[in-house]
Amino acid sequence: MLTNNQFSAAKAAKAASITQKSASLPGKPRTQTGTTPKSKLQPKTQPNSPVNSTSKAGSSGSNTPTNKGSGSKSPLTVAQQDLAGLHLDQEVDLEAEKEKYKERAALSMKTEELIAKVRKEEEESGKKNISLIVVGHVDAGKSTLMGRLLYDIGELSEKEKTANERGSKKIGKGSFAFAWGLDALGDERDRGVTIDIATTHFTTPHRNYTLLDAPGHRDFIPAMISGAAQADVALMVVDGSPGEFEAGFERGGQTREHAWLVRSLGVKEIIVGINKMDLVSWSQDRYEEIVEALKPFLLSAGFASAKTTFMPLAAMEGINILENDVEELKEWYNGPTLISALDKVEVPPRPYESPLRIPVSNVFKGQTAIASGVAVSGRLCSGVVQVGDRLRAVPGDEVATVRTIEVDEDSSPYAVSGQNVTLYLSGIDSINLSIGTILCPTSLPVPLVSKFTTQILVFDLQSPIIIGTSVELFHHSVNLPATVSRLVNVLEKGQVTKKNPRVLQKGMTATIEITLRSTSNNNARIPIETSQQNKEMGRVLIRRNGETIAAGEYYLYLRSSIR
Template sequence: MEALNLNVENTSSKKVTKLPPKISPKHKRINVLEEYKKRNDNKVALNLVVVGHVDAGKSTLMGHLLYLLGEVNEKTMKKYERDSSKIGKSSFAYAWILDETGEERARGITMDIAITKFETEHRRFTLLDAPGHRDFIPNMISGAAQADVAILVIDSTTGEFEAGFEANGQTKEHALLVRSLGVQQLVVTINKLDVVGWSQDRFNEIITKLSPFLNQAGFKKDKVIYIPCSGLTGENLLKRSQNILEWYSGPTLFQQIDKFEPPIRLLDKPFRLSVSDFFKGGISGMGGITVAGKIEAGTIQIGDDVLVIPGGEYGVIKGLEVNDESSKWAAAGDSILMTLSGLDILQLKVGSILCSVSHPVPVTSYILAQIVVFDIKVPITKGFPVILHRQSLNEPATITKLVTILDKSTGEIVKKNPRCLPKASSATVEIKLTNRPVPFETYKENKELGRIMLRKGGETIAAGIIINVSIL
């Protein structure tokens, strides 16, 4: 995605006429940038998403790691073991640490994003366990959009890797999605190697097949690390497995994720937060409306006023929680809860943007996007209906014009006004939202909000960046 041509003009924002409420004088202003530096001098905060084909063992692997790290006590673990045995699913005990709902446990699959926290020596993680089943890909996109780094879990058992990697499997789609959403660092765990006798040949076979695909998807070779492990037995998660000492001298999963590099945060940009959830009532019993989401850009503190787009309603920040702890401030990269006063809950939707009052996000039904077409069966033509995803937002839309086909390496125009877009092509297209105008920003203005995903018929057909916004 980084190679796409971003030489476009800046767009201006729609004027907001309603005056915001005055900031409360009770709150002393904080130098958020100084506080942010102090916090990150200790441990860098990262959002980690775990993805992979259904039944690859994602929840079991990460649940077992959390148990080994002491995030789950013995009493709770014993209860999970007893309860899972009662329904004939004893091997799911570690997965239950993350799969909390009755339906998830009964079906043995993750259906929504499970969020938890843990720390390594140098990093503080918010863990996002994404569903692998194709029916829940929209939930997976919503979670992956919050991620800085990712773990791709591969089932190494005979036939299972092939099922996930080939036609209709989610391994390829998940890898493409996380890369399209901006993730550049990837740990690939070759899971369930205990089932195939800790076979080095099987480990190498999977890498040989997977590596060219990940490279083609945009992952640099030095940013992808392969780790053999077993989520069920716990081998090579925290401590090195004796079963692979003869042929593997690399890090354990725990050691490798501690080496993830921190991303560059957009601290100097205007405040932006994409709403992933909201509810009536405030933090710690205070009144108001509470919003959940990840701050994509800028900083905020208690007493600030924010603008809801679309809608143009204002709210004043009365309370903040960062990493489940009360805070007076928050910054780009933080997944937060924010309590607002003076806001009508009817103005909020999942996918709404909370933004700086002085720098509102443009609202539009028309965008110009540069996309990469995935492995589709039917070429994209003018009038092609799609579902457009941008983080937690998903809206019906139509590709109204095929503008150009581009050279994937140079970004130069190869053909103007093409009749169709075949698989693996790169192109510029015009897109119109079907139902309503929504907030969009160009990739040049905000890399997080400027990425989009296009899906049709339950499959992801393209991903790209917004290069221009038509202001309403």
């Protein structure tokens, strides 16, 4: 034990070292400003850490002076060794340290404070974030309508419009000029159909919209499902020209299937735009004929009458998008324009306080100096995320750090539930990320399940569902092969009416067990939660032979199936 005199000497030696270090730094001496954020703490394996330095000091090659006259080290020399191990006399390159931790800087704001800040900003601005999916049968005019909307509100410039007109005329598709504002892929422009989800952003007086333009062709239903899983409200576009509405609404058309899909994926409000009404001379009879056919169907699909809005449109001419200035239409229609209807849609409550869940819809490499490295895009189902957060990728045990967040293509220090985001990550290889991966907190990962029970509604199908039916299971942006391994019961108005049924027919509500099919080198599992835990994370769709046959919610764990 050190005597009082020896302790005072050690303390003086430490002070002298600190003074020497401060004098060697340019400018003002460094002062203590608070606790170092956890994201900036040095890892234990750093070469300058006290652990490694102390072990070197005790080795046989140490240059630390000793008291040779006594034949052993004095207590004072031991104190000097300890102080030397701290490297207090070394100069620190402050600029290099700033650069080193530049992209790892985390917000000090607590989650509760962030949520309160977001809600306050929403109240003060009067604007809320919402995602819109545009659906409908192929060639109904979805992309043209949204391209015209973007042009009318100033999001698509005159220069871009003129370039699209020239390009589309060059390949003999002059009527697709507005559609090219969203259909940017070469194949989409050559074929004249939307293939992948096109994403853009626009604002109305009270809403910040993320627009998801979905493909209408039946070959691209998986892409449409991925987009619908990220949406809050749907705009269904139907073709009002002679014979075209019927082609999209009858069996085999996509109008019915798209309505079932968006409702099954949680969309509760729908706007129906009856397009190309100029081709029928703004006929009120034709409009009412289509409305009367759609109303009972949408009601049976689960859309409440109060949450369903119908309106006549002419996308190419821009009529009833921002304003209605056609006398023939004014004579019988005095309802909302498209932009006014969009401005009044109800924004669902956001589960900010729930654990973070981000289903990945795309994985790519950032190409700019600011946004470089591994990047993923997706929608926050719940929770909040901040720059510097460490997230776990499920399936797998890999952990990544959030370097940069983009919301609506602008850099942001955080993102919250309901927003579509792009995250740039460090500390993880892109090989460990894929479409369908769920990003979540390291302490609250999503369970992985290979078998589960779900309550479903059976849609229109060609052949009944029986035990052993092979299906495709869709969950957000991922689809996996699965088998209906058990038919548990049939329900009516929430009550079990039959146990262990043999078959399931159109219109039935039932409880079934689904087992994922494993391959020879892969034990199939899916990251999923019950609907009671997280509504968006519990929804599933079931398809077979190119048609959607059922949709439901995962509501019960089978304990033996959890990994």
